Each structure stands twice: as structure tokens, then as C-alpha cells.
Amino acid sequence: MKKINGGVTAAAGFEAASCAAQIKYKGRTDMALVFSKAPCTVGGTFTTNVVKAAPVLWDRELVQSGRPAHAVIVNSGIANACTGQEGFGYCRETAEAAAAALDIPADSVLVGSTGVIGMQVPIERIKKGVQMLAEARQATLEAGTDAAKAIMTTDTHKKEIAFTEEIGGVLVTVGGMCKGSGMIHPNMCTMLGYVTTDIAISHEMLQKAVSDVVRDSFNMISVDGDTSTNDTFLVLANGLAGNPVISEEGGDYEKFHAVLKKVCTFLAMEMAGDGEGATKLIESRVLHADTDENARILAKAVITSSLTKAAVYGNDANWGRVLCALGYSGASFDPEKVDLYFAGGDKKILIFTNGSAADYSEEEATEILKGEKVEIISDMHMGEASAVAWGCDLTHEYVSINADYRS
């Protein structure tokens, strides 16, 4: 597996474009297109929120049908959530405009929206944007990078990555982009993520890989505990790499799974570290839990605790808050058996053992907390399961951003 430059246009046959359609933001791009002339198999996962945005309902139908897709049209600024039948109608109009401009079927167009909830999208501007995107589309890496920028909301930087791997005797590429900074919480995140690949794979096996990988990557991050109405993660596979089609488990599937996991884990960590107002990435590792499910629950509880997040922001080794979070997570364990470590860079110190504080240096702990990435390791001493979750600190800037989002 080799990391290469680029994102959604890294794989063969994919083009991208971005434009400033003036949906809500001024002076920046706010629409993006990902396009493949060759039909793509699609796998996807969506928010578990009962309140689902219109684009989630539109995309879910396409993904579940197993029909091939050719394009994704995304806008930032307005989420098209809580917009009723009118909002869903705009998804259809967007897809129809893209179908006409790109000469593809309307039911092969995926749509995505992110931004403020409750407003209707300005559909005439969206349609004009679709026209601009269709004309501007290119297969260059720059076009992919520009698309990654256009879908940002409160993100401070674009998020993209790509890897190649030899699968089935040919070189396969998997590249992706995502956005997400606030309203980020497992299951899934306001988070839009798009991965393109030239691998040949069946719909069933692609969906299996997507569901599996999302559980350990995007569903293991949290910025604020708020599960969005719009979370969407899609993988488009156009088969142009020419490998024998993957239609069952085996070596080729495992290799693809590993590359996809690498891409998704990178993108997930990027989102957690770029959480609204964040100054640090927090990595919570749970070791030796009794079950995989409990390992995930425990790991997530730590990065979701407001008090732990605020303590990390203040470089305060207030480890009692970590124990407290593990304790209310819902997973059961014996507090007397837990070993707690703080780590960062090449340092790792034991903080809590045998039911009370270890003999650690407060100065060393503070040093670790001052790093850009703070690792909190909880060894439960119960079994063989482990999990990792990623979050960020809770800062004054988080409050500023969210007390004044709509204006």
C-alpha cells in the first residue's frame, strides 16, 4: 500500500469540479461535482438520526437499489434538512439538472448538502451551479482538491487522501475527501465523505466493506456529541483498474478493505483534529476490554466527556474525569483493575492503578497534555478486545463558533 497525492480524482476515470454558486457563503466556492463517465457501483452509510435531511433520503434510495451512479453534486452552506417535501423536490431537480448537463440518467446522480438546518436551498442558483460544474470538470488532482475545499463549512482546512495497492494483479487506487467539524458524533458525523476508486467490485462486497470500515473509523469520532441530520459517506467504484471483479471474501477483498480502512481512518482523524475550535486531537485507546462493543463504548465515552475535553484544553491532568466518563459509559468493569495512562510523542506515563492515583509527575503529565495529539490509554484488564476513538478539546472558540453560527 502506497500513499500518493490527491483525493477524489486520484483513481482512473474520475473528474471533479467546484464553483461559487452563492448558496449562502460569499467569496468562496460552495458547490462540488465528482463524476465518472464509467458507471460506478456504490456503497454508502447514512445518519441514524430520525430526522434525516432530504439528500440522505435521496441517496439512500439509490444506494439500496444497487443501481449504478455516475455523479455526486454537493453544496455547502445549507443542509436541506427539516425542509419537508419541498426540500426533497429540490434533490430531484438537482439530479435532473445534472443529468441533462452530463448526459447521464437522473437516477444515477447522488446529492449532498451541509450547512444550516431548516432553510430551503435557492434552487435556481443550484441549477446554475450544476451547469458551471459540468462545464468545468477535470481529471486533475487540483480539481479534486478544489472540490474538497468547496464542501467545507466550519472546517479550517480541506481533507483528502489517496493510496494505491496491487490487487488482482493490477494497481488499484482509492482516494477520498470529507468535510466535518461541528455536529460531529458517531452514527454518523456532519460529515460528508466521498471516496472514489477504480477497483472492480460487486455491490454487495462494496457495501460490506463500507459498513465494516465506517464502524471503526467515522463512527469512532466525536466533536460535540451531536449526531447530524445529514451524515453521508459514499464510495464509488468504477472498475476501470481492470482487476477481476471482487464478488466474494478472500485476499483481494482483504487488501481492498485494508486500503479503504486506511483512507477512512485518516479522514476521520482529520475531522476530529479539526473539530470546531479544537487545538488538539485526543486519541482514546481502550485495551483488554471484555467485548468489542464495550471497548468501543468505553473509548467513545472518554472523547465525548465535556469535562475531559475542557481539562485537556487547559493542560490539566484531571484524570478523575476520564475514570468518571468510563464509569458512566454504560459498560461495566471493575475500577480497581483499570490502569490509566497518558501518552504523547514518545512519552507514556501511568496515572491510575489499583484503584487510586499512581505516583506520577504532574509536570510530566502537563507536558504530555501540551502536545498536539494527546493519547489516553485505558487498560481494562478484562479480555482481549480493543478500540480507538478520536475527539478534540473543548475550547472557548467552540462556544464562539456555535453561539453565532447562522449569522
Next chain:
Amino acid sequence: MKKINGGVTAAAGFEAASCAAQIKYKGRTDMALVFSKAPCTVGGTFTTNVVKAAPVLWDRELVQSGRPAHAVIVNSGIANACTGQEGFGYCRETAEAAAAALDIPADSVLVGSTGVIGMQVPIERIKKGVQMLAEARQATLEAGTDAAKAIMTTDTHKKEIAFTEEIGGVLVTVGGMCKGSGMIHPNMCTMLGYVTTDIAISHEMLQKAVSDVVRDSFNMISVDGDTSTNDTFLVLANGLAGNPVISEEGGDYEKFHAVLKKVCTFLAMEMAGDGEGATKLIESRVLHADTDENARILAKAVITSSLTKAAVYGNDANWGRVLCALGYSGASFDPEKVDLYFAGGDKKILIFTNGSAADYSEEEATEILKGEKVEIISDMHMGEASAVAWGCDLTHEYVSINADYRS
């Protein structure tokens, strides 16, 4: 039912005291005593956190045993949580010191601690404090008020209330105090709450009333989603009012239940409104849910949402965040059927109906959000169940307090 002055010393036969034992804070009181010469029936509820502080384990044993209690000794500054066997030993030493000073059995002494997790209490200072408390105890209302002040941590004001009611032909008094500002979340809160009453009631019926009332009061508030290791709520009933002992359901039980609920609801709302850094109380009312349990889940989701809390802080009627929170709560419903209102003072406006935004005035919504108490009303149109939850806004000050708690 009549509101009267006072708190834990309002009922007949109860004395209180406070002192500066220098547990951790300087220049303020940090220990409190509540005492009844007459033996008290005790009902109580405790944190559901797997990591339970030593005083929780100590008190729970006493409450479950059904033995009478005579005294409660509380310290602020250090929580005596995550302190292992050593910490539990200090509970016993505290109780033994109180037993000697007050001439009561050691196994009739309840203890409580609140403050930083992970430090051991300075037991010699605690013992000296117990001596001071025993000597200073008084039945005055001022002594009760001073006790309510001594148990505060990051609270900005003391919290106490008392009511009288005629039950079984005599005047019964129920008064209480609590503390709680951070690490506050249902089940239960870092929250210590103590209610005293002179009613005569059996252990079973008292415990039944306590469990029932806590569910709709203390367990319906949240400041930060962190369920503490120390939450303790105790009701001590010494029987001195002389009513016929309540040992079954009926009119007298119902009257007592109503007074207790009034006391607990007041104290719970006081804690939510005095949440760390809070500038406003948020009241989330859910109407016409399908079940009581879902009504509670939905009501709590709204006051727990960081994004909703930050929007209320910024006077931003970003109602999409409320819908989003209802949607990820875990309760299922039809978003198209929900009516959402914002209310405050004598104003109430419809914000969301028929699946999308209602035609409301943004200025009016902002006015409502500027109030000291903001009501968010979600009418689910599903059934007959309802619930109310209380929380507060998320502010810069919350982050400041918690990024720098231990120093």
C-alpha cells in the same frame, strides 16, 4: 402546601452546622453537619456511575439496611472518589469521629464528599472539623443556610427551600439543600442533596417516594452530560411531627409525595440554572409523546445538546439543532408531525410545523432567547405522555471554569 423560610433546619428536631476545616479551599467554610437527636428513617438514591466514590458506597449500605440515621457529615473540595480502600477507610473514620462527638452509633452517620476526584481527604482536618461541627450545631434557620453554603463547589449561590403541609391532622415540614453545578447529568448529578422532614413514615414508603420523585426532578437535569461518581440524594425523616406513621399508599402518602416533589423540583431547577458558567435556564417540555420513557428521553436530548446550548447562549434561534437532538435521542417519531415552539415570559411562538419552518418572526424568537428562562416545547402528536427537563446554556465561562478546575 405553603412555602416557608429555611432549608434543612426548617423541620422539627433538626440541627445544622458548618465550619472552615481547610480541606482544600481557603477562606471559606467547607464542612457541614445535619443532625437529628431523634432517629431518622432514610431514603436515598445514588449515582449509577460504575466508578462510585467511597461515601456513596458507605451511604448506600446504610440506606439499604433500613437502619436509622442521626447525622450527615459533608465536605467540599475533595470528592473522595477513585481513592481505593484508603478512601473508604476515611469514611469509617469520619463516621466514628462523629459518633464520638455526637454520642450516636457510628453506623447511623452518613457521609458525603464533593470536589476534585482522585485526591485523598486530609483525615486529621476532617476529624477536627467534625469536632467543630458537633460543638457549633444549632436548630436556627441560619445554621441550615450556612450548611448549604459550606457544601458548594463551583456553585455561585446556595440552594435551599422548605414547605409545610397538613398531613394526618398535623403540620409537617419538608426542607432541603443541595449543591451542584458541574459534572451534572441525569442518573444522578455531582450533586449532593439533603432533605429533612419531621414526618413519620416507614422506610419502604420513604424510599418509594424518593425514587419516584428523583426520576422526574434531579434525573431530568443536565449541565454537561457527565454523570458524576458522587451523586447522592438523601431524605431524613425523624417523625417528630407526630402524624400517624405513613406505611402504605393513600391520601397522606400522596400529600407527602407532592411536597417532596415540589422541594426536589425546585432544587433541581436551581442546579440547572446555576450550571457552571450558565447565563440562562433552559426548560425543555415534551408533549404528547408515545410513552413516559420516550418523553423523558426526548426532553433530555434537547437540554444535553452542546450545539443547542451554545445557540441559546448566543440568542440564536437555530431551531434545527433542537430537531436534530430529538432525532438522535433514540426515541422514534415522525418529524413531519412535530410542532416546535420557543417560549419565555408571556410569549410563545410556533417555530416548526408540517416538516418545515413556520412563518415566525426572527426578531421575536431572539427576544425570547434573551430571557433568563428559555422554554423549548416539542409537541410530538403521538400520545398522552409528557416530560420536562432542565439545563443551561454553554458559555465561554463553562470552558474557563473547567479548563482550570484543579489549580
